[in-house]
Amino acid sequence: MTTATSLEAEVGARFDQLHDRFKQTLPREDVRLRGLIESLGTIRGQRILDLGCGKGRFGRRLAEEGATVVGLDRSRAMLAQASDLPRIHASARRLPLCTAMFDAVIAVEVIEHLPAMDDVLHEVHRVLRPGGLFAIVDKNAGALNSKRPWIPALAVKAIDERRGRWMYPHGGPVRERWFWPEALKMRLRDAGFDHLRVTHLLSPREAAWAVFRRVPRTRLLTLWTARALGGSNVG
Numbered sequence: 455m456t457t458a459t460s461l462e463a464e465v466g467a468r469f470d471q472l473h474d475r476f477k478q479t480l481p482r483e484d485v486r487l488r489g490l491i492e493s494l495g496t497i498r499g500q501r502i503l504d505l506g507c508g509k510g511r512f513g514r515r516l517a518e519e520g521a522t523v524v525g526l527d528r529s530r531a532m533l534a535q536a537s538d539l540p541r542i543h544a545s546a547r548r549l550p551l552c553t554a555m556f557d558a559v560i561a562v563e564v565i566e567h568l569p570a571m572d573d574v575l576h577e578v579h580r581v582l583r584p585g586g587l588f589a590i591v592d593k594n595a596g597a598l599n600s601k602r603p604w605i606p607a608l609a610v611k612a613i614d615e616r617r618g619r620w621m622y623p624h625g626g627p628v629r630e631r632w633f634w635p636e637a638l639k640m641r642l643r644d645a646g647f648d649h650l651r652v653t654h655l656l657s658p659r660e661a662a663w664a665v666f667r668r669v670p671r672t673r674l675l676t677l678w679t680a681r682a683l684g685g686s687n688v689g
Contacts, residue, residue, distance in 0.1 A: 456627055458569040458573070459545075460627075461569040461627060462528055462545055462547070464622075464627055464628050465528060465529075465569075466528035468622060468628070469527075469528070469532050470529050470530060470531040470532075473531040476509060477509070477511065478509045478510075478511065478535050479511060480512060480514070482515070485655045485656065485658070486563075486591045486655065486675060486677075489589075489591065489653060489655050490512065490562070490591065491516075491519070493589050493653075493677065493679045494516070494589070497516060497521045499520060500520075500521045500522070501521070501524075501555065502521045502522070502524070502556060502558045502559070503523075503526060503556045503560070503581060504516075504524065504525045504526065504539070504562075505546055505560065505578065506526070506527055506546065506562070506565075506567070506568075507525030507526060507527050507532075507539070507541065508527060508529070508532045508536070509532055509535040510525050510536030510541070512560060513525045513536070513539050514536075516560075517539065523540070524540045524541070524542065524551075525540070526542045526544055526546070526549070527543065546564075546574045546578075547568075547573040547577060548577065549577045549578075549580070552581070553581065554580075554581070554582065554583045554586075555581050555583075556582055556583065556586060557583060557587070558582070558586055558589065559578050559582060559588050560590075561588075561589070561590045561591070561592075562590075563591060563593070564592070565592055566592050566630045566631050567621075567628070567630060572641075575646075575647075576645060576646075579645060579647065579683075582682040583682070584683070584684030585682060585684065586681065586682045587679060587680075588642070588647060588680045588681070589677065589678070589679050590638075590678040591676070591677050592632070592633055592676060593607075593630075593632040593633065594607075594633065594634075594671070594673060594674055594675070595608055595632040595633055596634060596635070596671055597673055597674040598665065598666070598672045600659045600660050600663070600666070600674065601659075603663050603666065603672070607632075607674055611632070615629070635652045635654075635676055636652070638678055639652055639678060642680045646683050647681060647682060647683065648680065648683055649679075649681040650678070650679070650680045651678070651679045652676060653676070653679070654672075654675075654677075655673060655675040655676065656670075660673055660674070
């Protein structure tokens with residue numbers, strides 16, 4: 455029987471195995487980082503949890519802006535290269551952290567890998583202070599392919615998965631999930647978040663095509679932001 459625990463173990467093992475593929479640094483002009491910074495508002499003094507921090511690329515940049523950042527990941531190999539951040543090896547489904555401990559939680563291309571997402575959303579809500587920000591950057595299931603924008607990006611993903619060009623082996627227990635923006639927004643609302651917002655981020659490759667510039671919902675990278683119930687929406 456496949457359980458959330460066994461799926462998590464599979465994800466962690468896969469990242470341990472492939473950790474050399476992932477970069478350790480992040481340029482300041484990265485579109486995902488810019489989206490996070492704009493959403494977080496005044497960063498200095500904020501206490502931020504980098505959920506699925508990997509090698510700490512995003513958390514490190516936010517720490518440079520004056521935040522206190524704690525990184526958490528399931529992969530020991532990835533965490534080993536985030537040594538300049540306080541870090542925790544743990545499951546996102548059972549955060550070993552105090553209630554209302556953080557002003558913000560970020561998850562950059564993380565929830566696509568997570569089983570039992572309802573448990574994760576519950577835990578994120580618990581560790582946020584009332585009114586705290588949850589910022590997710592992940593893939594839009596309705597995007598077009600950035601090289602051939604007349605083809606749905608999901609179709610290219612499916613073909614590449616069959617060819618063994620994706621993160622996980624084809625036919626294995628884990629697949630990367632992409633999200634329909636409104637569906638994930640509603641899921642966040644059901645988990646107790648409000649002040650929900652969806653922003654479609656424009657990557658440099660997409661910026662070369664008029665369709666991506668003019669029709670935001672065709673873009674791949676999407677930023678979802680939401681506030682934990684019980685406080686102000688001012689960031």
